[in-house]
Amino acid sequence: MKMSLAHLFGNASNSQQLPQLHRLPRIKNDGGHPLDGEDDDDLFEGKFRISYHHDKEFRSTLKEHMHYFLKHPEEMSKLSNLGSMIDGYVKCEVVEKARELFDGMTPKERNLITWNSMIEGYMRSEKCLKFAWSLFVNMPCHLILSKLADWPSTVLIWIDGEIQDMDMIKCLSCETLLSCKDIMAEQQATPNNSIRGLYVVNQIKTAVENACFAFGVVSCANILALATEISYVSVRDAPFTKLCSTKNILTVNGQFPGPTLYVHKGETIIVDVYNRANYNITIHWHGVNQPRNPWSDGPEYVTQCPIRPGGKFSQKVIFSEEEGTLWWHAHSDWSRATVHGAIVVKPKPGTTYPFPKPHKEVPVILGEWWKKDVVEVYNDLQRTGSDASISDAYTINGQPGDLHPCSKNETFKLRVDYGKTYLLRIVNAAVQDILFFGIANHKLTVVGTDGAYVKPVKVDYITIAPGQTMDVLLEANQALDRYYMAAKVYSSAVRVQFDNTTTTAIVEYNGKHIPSSSTPSMPSLPAFNDTNASVNLLSQLRSLADEEHPIDVPLEISTNLFFTTSVNTRPCANGSTCLGPNGGRLSASMNNISFELPSGNNILKAYYNNISGVFGENFPDVPPFPFDFTANNLPASLNTPSVATEVNLLDYNSTVEIVLQGTSLFGGTDHPIHLHGYSFYVVGWGFGNFDNHKDPLNYNLVDPPYQNTVTVPINGWTAIRFTANNPGVWFMHCHLERHVTWGMAMTFIVKNGDINVPQQHMLPPPPHMPPC
Template sequence: MHFSMYNLFIILLFSSLLQCGMSHTHYKFIVKEATYERLCETKNILTVNGKFPGPTLKVHKGETIFVTVYNRGNDNITLHWHGVHQPRNPWSDGPEYITQCPIKPGDKFRYKVIFSEEEGTLWWHAHSDWSRATVHGAIFIYPRPGAPYPFPLPDYEFPILLGEWWKEDIRKVLQEFVASGGLPRDSDAYTINGQPGDLYPCSENGTYTLKVKQGKKYLLRLINADMNEVLFFGVANHNLTVVGTDGSYTKPLKRKYITISPGQTFDCLLEANQDPGQYYMAASAYINTTIITFDNSTTTAIVEYKGSYDKSIPPVMPYLPNFNDTTAAFDFCGTLRSLASEEHPIDVPLDVDHKMVSTLSVNTLPCDTNQTCSGPNGTRLLASMTNNSFVLPPIDILKAYYYQLEGVYGENFPDFPPLEFNYTADFQPFYLQTPNRATEVKMIKYNEKVEIILQGTSLVAPLDHPMHLHGFSFYVVGYGFGNYDEIRDPPRYNLVDPPLQNTVLVPRNSWAAIRFKANNPGVWFMHCHFERHVTWGMETVFIVRNGERPGERMFPPPNYMPPCC
């Protein structure tokens, strides 16, 4: 279906359950079709209250909100609360055919979104097909009432959402991509708060402008809602001081630019300490490969100081690294550290009960008879984790697990690659390219301390992979280029103050090590946050079993889950 066939109506009802006894707060958000003009083209897209991106949700740490979604359109939809742990409550996590069947046209579903330890910036987005291209928005999570920030209180705060724009309807882009068996069409522009910026044709009048006062401090709540690219981001003549990522505080890190992958968020302090004038904030792609095409344009917005200045002087551009500068990208990623203070302690698992090594690969599959495919040598492109390309089931896995329905999924997702090889070699045997295709999950005991080595491979195309885990934040205890070495690399882990994140960027032909305690029973999705890789099957599911005590068990389902048929 095209966006023009949507007419989705959504009501968000927020019920505050703060310890201080705050009264219930109710919001009404309407998502519906709206007409937008970008890049000299006009089209209909799905919007929230007529806006793209959607509205910002503001809560306090520990709140619970209720979200009732009415789907009055012609296509299915679900919503996901990215980075919200949802303790014991996978029923409202949102990925279609993982924790729920989608909300069908004419139906409704009420999400119960439980915030717990998260603090800072997260976001919400559609988790069905590619609808999140326009259905997304920011979540601001403030400290509990009366609790201070662990950094100087900003004078103002703003959401900065980075996205992508296609002149074509995103549904048509997806359909054409799946049918081809090859790569998706490149986007026509990147956006900052829905606007591509004045470097694109017909966009000067719509460029997003952030007005600032000299001497004031601004908290930029930065979100990469982009579909398929990692981005560099910076503000001309200004430093960005990172103080948080993925709903967790960090030690202050001052940089001229940051690297942010799809799914990630950063809290950045910006001091308005320059002479009055106009300065560009800008974002451009990081992608270290020549194998695939990508949008190599730059999106801009303007930081404009209040006061008098010569308006004939054009805005200054910030420094952004070259699109293939891996050193620049991971010099930033590797310097993030958790705050790890007395008020904001961390709990890094120092030993491991369950270790996994999961390879992240692009794969191929022979094309169907009488069909032409656009992958290498006429094949169809796929992707995998540990050689398993995930197949979505016809009913959701959570329902099948809870009601013990047989035949929906298998429990044979491997802990280690079924075949060992030089994962990052320049040339790979052809027989390694075809993965297993199945709906396989990994069963985890409650409270197990889990380590996962996410190992990128050079099969078909060595690429970066932003890997996101639902239901948990994890500690990124190690990075490395090349193949992971179980003797050499663990002694170099950071077990003192590693960053606590829900999305980690695994470099091409490299690895990342994450650790977490499996103390959240339920069904939780793990996947690459490049939408093309999700479509190809780079995902799996972790089922964390119930513990023995009542507070260690998954909540029962609400009686109004969307039906699967």
């Protein structure tokens, strides 16, 4: 049962439309185009929507037009409907060019015809049916719901071409799909949700009366996995107005924050990243362990060279044990300030949350906003050697909140119903600062961190560092009114300036009520320098550690590592004077080595291909020389680190403990440390110097939290454990952006395992890695 989507959406050719198409003018002999000098902007409006095979003369004329635009893209600005251009490219079988135009459009510019044209283009090739299906399930709900009657045939087209070669084909009646009802009921109604689509198909009985859905041995969960296999990311500049001024920022798909990615536990997806911006870019999937697949991890010059302007990279993102909230962000200079978004990893279909299902789930992304171009902020930091200029505001879901000028109307609002529970998926995407977060008059129940569940912890506020994510339940159990949701800085460093503003959103109860005041109630958050308050939640986090959510804490350690984290200074180049302390430039280090990214190559490529001269293998297991790490008035001789690109080698399946020790150089501060490729168990932490004899006696080896980013408290330490069973090249760094820029980072190389066991080896590189 094959049919064109042009028939489904009412765009098939007919005799009434053909005369209009024959009026399309020919290409001029002088090389010009019929549009030149003519007031005919609507020439292409709605005229490329007829299947080309119905009229050979039309097809020939259309190809001439489209080839002209391929050579003269500037002429496209004369067209009033970019979607018609996409339709034209598709009918001329130039699908990749159509895709480029499609990716460059904003969500508002993409109408039903535009989506249909792209889907139809992909459906003409048996090899591209998954692309067509992926586009279909990613169509905005308001477009799909207006055409419910078209769903069955679309699904049938995909299945007829895609699954017919499966070894075991099982034809099910349409009624059998009702078994998806319970699974669908557990899902969020999102554009990415194919289960909902399959369920709706069953309700349109007249359209699916004689349909046969060939699942083979595939369950509803497998159908969902296929549906979400391909996603598209277009990185480009877009204008945004905040704090009374407008500037261009780097975005994904024209959105800030970027779109939320929805997947299920254990899925694998392909993300095609197109760089339509003027700067190099990479994308990192923060907290996704990527088993054996460092090639798609994303840190610039560590696992890949950047995607250049105009380039593309298809990243295979492998989800394994993660479940909960993660996030994605740029990993190239400071571009993650605006290039970021949430990842929601749902339980596998047929399973559910370890807590009562919430009424609604809401991503809450905390960010940071500069009036100045962030590229200039980064360049000034590098040029002067001094600290970065502070941001002008923090944001909640991209908005500073109504305490800031020109921001009241755009303030994010969460509307709630009394008596219902909401799951807030909180991400700290701020560039520089740890934040306190709370909601006035409401308790927060933390049920997950960094893509792993924890025993519920009820608190008045949370402390969340850059890079961290938290799943928090909000019970709407207060009087019908308006309440501020707010975030403000926690800053322990005595010599560092910081943004001391507060960002707000509004939680507003539905139902008739008279606000208690003109201004919503404000949550009581700790003072900016309250260190004891900052670790309150950390001390209470425990993994579930039950039968459904087992843990595997290494009890016997084969590799003990001790890494110091320090802010330093070093001399300016060529004897010049910088604007850092004592005329030098600010630096940072781990074990007294300031990490330097390689140039012209990346560590993973060099390691895989045995290319020498890119990195050394001498990152020390312990500091080069011991000292009283948290003492006052440390000698100036400790301030200057060495600068190098050194890695630390780990044997496959070794059990690793790392003690991360803060130092009081330049007064000390907190450091949120993130490890790529792994989550780890946080078995202990404390203030002062780590005592190797006493402190391990107090480790939590029963139910420690499982995280990918952990804060080393000011002048304190944190101990983590993991099993090195993910071969590859994996970056570890402070997630305060200025610190990693200064060099507070290092890289692990986890060796392959048994030569006879492929599952213990890194995957081979994908084709078309970005060139160096």
